[in-house]
Amino acid sequence: MKATRDAFGDQLVYSGETNKSIVALSADLGKATKINKFADAYPDRFFEIGIAENNMIGIASGLSEHGYKVFLASFASFLTGKYDAIRCSLSYSNSPCVLVGTHAGLAIGKDGVTQMGLEDISLMRSLPDMCVINPSTYNQTKAFVKHLCENDLDCVNYLRLGRQPVAEFYEDHVQFEFGNGIVYRHTDNPDAVVYSTGCVLSDVLNATEDMNITVIDMPFIKPIDKEIILNNKSELIITVEDHSIIGGLGSAVSEVITDHGLNSRLCRIGVNDTFPESGSPVDLYAKYGLNSASIKERILREMDKQRN
Amino acid sequence: MKVEPDKLRKHVLDMIHDKQSGHIGGSFSLAEVVSYLYNTYDLISDNKDKLILSKGHAVPILYAVLYELGLIDTLDDFREVDSKLQGHPDKTRLKYMHATTGALGQGLSIGIGHSLAHGLKSESSKVFCILGDGELQEGQVWEAFMLAPKYNLENLYCIIDHNKSQNDGLVEDILSLGDLESKVRSFDWNVIRIDGHDMGEIQNAFSVKPNGRPTCIVMDTIKGKGVDFMQSPEWHAKAPSDEEYKKAIQEIDYESNS
Numbered sequence: 001m002k003a004t005r006d007a008f009g010d011q012l013v014y015s016g017e018t019n020k021s022i023v024a025l026s027a028d029l030g031k032a033t034k035i036n037k038f039a040d041a042y043p044d045r046f047f048e049i050g051i052a053e054n055n056m057i058g059i060a061s062g063l064s065e066h067g068y069k070v071f072l073a074s075f076a077s078f079l080t081g082k083y084d085a086i087r088c089s090l091s092y093s094n095s096p097c098v099l100v101g102t103h104a105g106l107a108i109g110k111d112g113v114t115q116m117g118l119e120d121i122s123l124m125r126s127l128p129d130m131c132v133i134n135p136s137t138y139n140q141t142k143a144f145v146k147h148l149c150e151n152d153l154d155c156v157n158y159l160r161l162g163r164q165p166v167a168e169f170y171e172d173h174v175q176f177e178f179g180n181g182i183v184y185r186h187t188d189n190p191d192a193v194v195y196s197t198g199c200v201l202s203d204v205l206n207a208t209e210d211m212n213i214t215v216i217d218m219p220f221i222k223p224i225d226k227e228i229i230l231n232n233k234s235e236l237i238i239t240v241e242d243h244s245i246i247g248g249l250g251s252a253v254s255e256v257i258t259d260h261g262l263n264s265r266l267c268r269i270g271v272n273d274t275f276p277e278s279g280s281p282v283d284l285y286a287k288y289g290l291n292s293a294s295i296k297e298r299i300l301r302e303m304d305k306q307r308n
Numbered sequence: 309m310k311v312e313p314d315k316l317r318k319h320v321l322d323m324i325h326d327k328q329s330g331h332i333g334g335s336f337s338l339a340e341v342v343s344y345l346y347n348t349y350d351l352i353s354d355n356k357d358k359l360i361l362s363k364g365h366a367v368p369i370l371y372a373v374l375y376e377l378g379l380i381d382t383l384d385d386f387r388e389v390d391s392k393l394q395g396h397p398d399k400t401r402l403k404y405m406h407a408t409t410g411a412l413g414q415g416l417s418i419g420i421g422h423s424l425a426h427g428l429k430s431e432s433s434k435v436f437c438i439l440g441d442g443e444l445q446e447g448q449v450w451e452a453f454m455l456a457p458k459y460n461l462e463n464l465y466c467i468i469d470h471n472k473s474q475n476d477g478l479v480e481d482i483l484s485l486g487d488l489e490s491k492v493r494s495f496d497w498n499v500i501r502i503d504g505h506d507m508g509e510i511q512n513a514f515s516v517k518p519n520g521r522p523t524c525i526v527m528d529t530i531k532g533k534g535v536d537f538m539q540s541p542e543w544h545a546k547a548p549s550d551e552e553y554k555k556a557i558q559e560i561d562y563e564s565n566s
Contacts, residue, residue: 023428045428047424047459049455050454052448052454052455054413054414054417054451055417055448055451057417058414058415058416058418058421058448059417059418059420059424059455061417061418061421062407062417062418062419062421062422062423062425063421063422063424065406065425066422066428066429068428084411085411085414085417085448087411088408088409088411088414089408089418092400092408093400093407094400
């Protein structure tokens, strides 16, 4: 098992060898975000900014004007917390680059709430033209980072990565359609369709193992893959994310349901509009309803409700 | 063609009087330095020198320059819907703006990005960032002050429009900057203090050899310079009445001709 942040560090080094326009910035979390691998390989194209995320964001804007493809990394919470700098210096400025926010969700554990990216998707999703990517596994992350490295960027991208090693569900070098969701487990006439985003995929798959349920992996939260939602109709739709239930995958799916008048009830599983606390990741995922046992229990309850 | 400060001031007055909206005081305090920069460096061609107006509210003075140089046809749609002439600089709408600014404190960081890019490409183009003195109250500015010397950005210039006044009053009353020169010098910048309305002093300041360091030019300026009755904090974002407009134009004409 490997973490999605490892895939980022590894792929950036591979791609950086041939693509000389890639430049990396760090704000004193190079080891944790894995961007230091790039720094070690290509020190001339790496700038250590120090603990100054706003400054790093502005610098990315200036560099991108000259055709450099800038990857800037910090923890999801610290990076997206600099919302106004991202909004004005990158997003409204239309300065394409890749914001890499790692240690998303509860997984940082004992360090506590200040270090947890729990509202980051919500913040980034609100910015016009922002692309929000929350990959689920090492191989998937590698594929997306490769895509970002090899293609011209036409917008600001927010790549949300996890701290924890996660199980692999995709082959190495598998081709992903950039922007699309993936029907991971299809069931005819399912009792529910469950949408999962990011590193909770293995818990969602474990939780739903014996159920008559379709599971869809949704790495792209903005733009959201509307087609996959419209093509997988169900009376009960469930979203699972290691993020606030406000503004993330659950909200994005609810907007599609509302905009297209789908006759579905939506249940959003995530951090329930609260600030969690310090604790081991195992204890936190249990307490806040995001381990496979509690996801399973919740889905069974919702299916019961749906039947009655 | 050379840009002249008082012609710029008159265009600024026209725009802000016409739309009854915009920032006169902080545009006027920049008239001389902006004229010097456009008359001396290539701030128009792609891949040349860059000017980042971090105090984006003073953008009328840049629109006035572009109009004088024939690069924009009209100033009539300033601050109007569908215009390139947004209330604050918008590089996505007007290519001569080298950064989108207006949320104060962000421009010097963007300038560092440009300057690092010039280094990566082994180009010697210069990057000029103009900041307000009140803007220095933003923490991000000091993050940028701290970083620039680390990368020896000797083609980076931070120009501080020290007109002593900000939105709600005098800088000294709102939040004093203290010994500004010493503060910036202690961050390992070259620091030069000049009269920002004296063309000779401006020219000398930009002629000093940077010796591997970024340069900060602290310009003592007068907010509303050019029109006596506009030299008070209330003219930060006030639009002139018809009568005030006439009086101001007369004064600029009189000063220009005398």
